Amino acid sequence: MTTPAFPSETATRLASYLEGRWVEGSGGTLVRDAAYGAPVALVSSDGLDFAAALRYGREQGRALRRTTFHQRAAMLRALAGYLTERKELFYELSYRTGATRRDGWVDIEGGIGTLFSYSSLTRRELPNERFLVEGEVERLSKRGTFVGQHVLVPREGVAVHINAFNFPVWGMLEKFAPSFVAGVPSLVKPATQTAYLTERVVHAIIESGILPEGSLQLICGGAGDLFDHLEEQDVVTFTGSAATARKLKTHPNIVARSIPFNTEADSLNAIVLGESVQPGQPEFDLFVREVVNEMTAKAGQKCTAIRRVIVPRDRVEAVSEALRARLSKITLGDPTRDDVRMGPLVNAHQRDETVKVVQALCAEAELLLGHERPELLGGDWEAGGFMAPTVLYCERPLEASAPHELEAFGPVVTLMPYQGPDEAAELARRGRGSLVASIVSHERSEVRELFYGLASAHGRVLVLNRDSAPESTGHGSPLPQLVHGGPGRAGGGEELGGVRGIKHYMQRTAVQADPTTLGAITGEYVTGGEVLEDRVHPFRKTFDELRIGDSYLTHRRTITEADIVNFANLSGDHFYAHLDEIAARDSIFGRRVAHGYLLVSVAAGMFVSPAPGPVLANYGLERLRFIEPVGIGDTIRARITAKRKIRKDAKPGERPTGVVEWAVEITNQNDQLVATYTILTLVERAAD
Incomplete structure (x- = not known):
């Protein structure tokens, strides 16, 4: 693939899709290409009426709620097929975010795959109804004439999805799919830095004509006074920094109206090398490979990326040398090139902010790798967001605070030694709640002990060894079937998780009645009924x-x-x-x-x-x-x-x-x- 020059000094003005039409805001923020710094888009939502957009979504949502789970699943499947046919259009813009083809695959086809996945599990696990009966009938009286059961119905509001810059496609679709299946329309606000890719995908969705009008709206630009107009039936989901999450979650209107707010925040995820693993064993190589993959995929810009590498003290040197050897083969440059393994961060500003965090980490850690500036295969060091893979070493991690508090959102990890499984688990928990941790070991008793030391502080734990590796999706890959989220710093929320993700957008109501009446409500025969x-x-x-x-x-x-x-x-x-x-x-x-x-x-x-x-x-x-x-x-x-x-x-x-x-x-x-x-x-x- 040849290297594009991106010579244009003009930027496309992005539009938002609100109230069934494309509208442009005034003014705007200039977004630049990640590799060359060339203008890409002008992004603004100034002057747009968010109160009207929310009203429109609630009103139009009636049509969506009149469809059944299976009808929504069929629409999701058709939409996924439509987007798949146009995926190359999305890749063209994905390169400009700094993503390589491999990075773009996770974002674009991973997002589309989530639509396929939710379509399948909905038809497989949910009834062809507009409501969901949950659990068994509870007998509430001695003779069984008074019984109860839980029923879930769609909330009659709008699901507001606020997404981070690192996954402009998957981040939108993994939230949209379960809320759509639940029967709740979405209002999506992508991060400004990569909103141009989200807008391209939404254009295709609207052009398809597959979804009922009002099912999906888009804000390109700031959220403005959006939160002031939210109501009790609305839902907010947020992906991004823990600091921003705290600010939004405590918005006076969110607090006053008890509006559900689901947070998935960046966290200091860890990987632990078991004490049973020695250099030369398959698990040692898997460990090193996984760390490097998480550092270089999306240039380390993933909320699930490994930040803390926890290894037995007597294997620190072996691990650091293995990381150095593998990272030396990583090529940086223009993400459109086939010979480039790692692209830039989303922009030069993000790179500079990440460098500042590395400098702060150096107060309690030693810089092992990252001093040098590798040769670029295309791109611009100054105008682009390029950063060399960086490895730090913290000699006394139990006495340090910065490696457990500061996140460098880029290709940066901190190596930490431990002695004994209790110390390894303590180090992992020092992150105060994470999305994911990985355990690399083939010794089952060791894995069991480490798992129960990690589980309370992590939303997901991956066990990687020679048996799981051939089909493992890896440390940083959330799957539609399993929960994505984590406690504490990670936000305390849940996304995906199969049917669990759908239920977040539904109201669970307990029904108490006689068996015959309960059956009339749920459409199911209840023992003891007529x-x-x-x-x-x-x-x-x-x-x-x-x-x-x-x-x-x-x-x-x-x-x-x-x-x-x-x-x-x-x-x-x-x-x-x-x-x-x-x-x-x-x-x-x-x-x-x-x-x-x-x-x-x-x-x-x-x-x-x-x-x-x-x-x-x-x-x-x-x-x-x-x-x-x-x-x-x-x-x-x-x-x-x-x-x-x-x-x-x-x-x-x-x-x-x-x-x-x-x-x-x-x-x-x-x-x-x-x-x-x-x-x-x-x-x-x-x-x-």
Whole structure:
């Protein structure tokens, strides 16, 4: 790839997308290219009406809330595909932020991948509804006529997402995806330094026409009086420095209205080399590689980047030499070049601020690497934001404060020696709360001890060794399925985490009612509620014909000794309580009892409708509990009731189906409950 000259001295004026149209602010801040210092964009939100934008989002949000989780998931998937087709347009601007192709991949395709991920997990784990029923029904009275359950509904406000400069695409999309699935519209405010890349992506999103109007608004520039107009149903998420987070979180309107504020702040993340690891072992090489990767990816400008490198005292020299050798091979320069491994920081100002922090750290640490100025393969040392990888060494880290307090937001780490796992954990905890820590060791007992020393102060702990390395995503990579956040200095918030991330934008409400009314509210049958019985067996009804509460009470069946013996021979289960008369008499049962799975099998035979029909297959069994034992001569019967219906999307050429959850109760001759469970069946439905 050739090196671009970026000769233009003109800058594009960015627009914000508010109230369904693109609008420009007056004046503006000039943003420059990270490698050459050439003008890129003029950014301003001065004069824009944020109060009106928030009102618009709340009003338009009604249309979004009328869609179901599955409909939103389908829109996310379509949007992800649309953005993927245009990703090269985003890479063109990503280079100007100082990101190499590898850096841009994490930001651009990582962000798009989060849309795909949330689309899949929503269709897999959430119902095709506009609300979410959480947990089991709680029985609140002796006879069961008064019950309760939790229901989550979308908040009727706007999710305001304030993002840092280092991930202008992923930072927006990883917040937008769960809030959109929850049914809450977003108002995104990216950091000014890289807002031009976020604006390019939002342009593509709006042009796609996939999302309901008002689902996404964009502010390019300062937040102005935005916080003054927030209301109780709104939500704020913030990524950035801990100092800025404290300032915003204590805004008078945030405090007065108790507006939810989720913080993901930069933190002093650590990596610990286990005492069992020696030079020459795979884990030693993995450790050094991980440190270098975290220093050079995004030029160390990641909230999850390693800042403190904690190693056994007798391995400090070996680690420092290995870091020096590997870092000497890192090439700096124009991020568009294929032979450049590390690009510049976002701008010269950010580089200068990082250098100041390094100088402050040197009061309690020795500079091992970073004095020199390597050759650049394109770019400008003065006008750009280039900085050499820097390694410091703190001889007495337990007595020092600066390495545990000051963060150099760039390619900078501080090496710290330790003796014993307790000291290693203490050093890691000195960061006062971090997003992530890594443990590098193949000794499981050592990993276990270190993990429990680190866990209370970290939102995520990565264990890296020869077994996990081939597929590990690495120290600095938050994943949609797992929580991203951390306690203390890291902000005390949570993002992502699968369905957990969606629930942050929903109101959890406890419902108390009789079983029938609760079922009417949730759309699910509640044990003890009214059932619907007619002459048509529920298994003879299609998915569309079936009603929640449709029920069938079977005939009775007496369990015999022959049943138990035959089931034992068929299954191979010869447990003494079923076949040994003497041992069973001395057991907790006092007699021989039937196998639990025999009861489930007999019940299935009693409630099934054997002829071909709309029920196509058994899809699974859940929540099985055996309540009372059933012995020889006891008589059982079963009731099966349609509990919940889940419509499945049909792929081209597939038979349209849905999944029906059935509540099953097996009782004995005394009407005592002996077993309860849920079965799922695949049922034919009408074509779309």
